[in-house]
Amino acid sequence: MRRELACTGPPSMSELLDFGCHVHAPDFSDAELATLNDRFETRPAQAAIEWAVEQFYPFLCLSASMTDAVLIDLAVKVEPSIEVVFIDTGYHFPVTLETVEVIRRHYGLNLRVLTVPPQPAELWKADPEKCCSAAKVQQLDRALVGKLAWMSGLRRAEAPTRALAPIIARDLRGLVKINPLAAWSDQDVAGYIADHAVPYNPLLDDGYPSIGCRPCTERVADGDDPRSGRWAGLDKTECGLHL
Secondary structure, eight states: OOOOBSSOOOSSHHHHHHTTOOBOOOOOOHHHHHHHHHHHTTSOHHHHHHHHHHHHTTSEEEEOOSSBOHHHHHHHHHOTTOEEEEEEOSOOOHHHHHHHHHHHHHHTOEEEEEEOOOOSTTHHHHOHHHHHIIIIIHHHHHHTTTOSEEEOOOOGGGOGGGTTOOSEEEOTTSOEEEOTTTTOOHHHHHHHHHHHTOOBOGGGGGTOSSOOOGGGBOOOOTTSOTTTTBSTTSSOOOOSTTO
């Protein structure tokens, strides 16, 4: 059952409590989440989004890398005002920032851009783990304050480290995390983009199948692991957002 608000207040959970509003949030056990995960394995991605919106909206957001807008396209069809979060690390390719604006205008997004404070010069080179932690993970933590759940476009086909990604689970913060596209293949994504004229980052057509920050992303040769261009030469495969 969807939670009820005893009164109307600001969107932040802490502000709601300060204003005396009572939030009845769904409380799922790990076993219940596992059952739900199994259920949505055989259902369309939009069904998982509809469930998330019904259970958690407005205390729900969608984290987007702006590689493409497939998840955004699906989500705004369920709830046009859903909050979409983009983390501006200060290191993005200029075309990625242009893509953010294209997608924002295309969908009229309720977009929240979190800007990373200036970091020590070339922290990405001296300590890439610390750079990702400061530039991405801390900002996602900020975005999730007051939230009960969040969605991401994480897919199993993207990397071996993501091969077991669930559709619905609990993250390390205790929030419910929904990955509606977890079971989608690269062909599924490409087909959806073509069929629905979904905006995407032009770098995908320029040899960058996995797009991150400019200093830590390289082109990938045809046939190579799509993630091999991320942190090339380093023993690093994830930025930490999805651990």
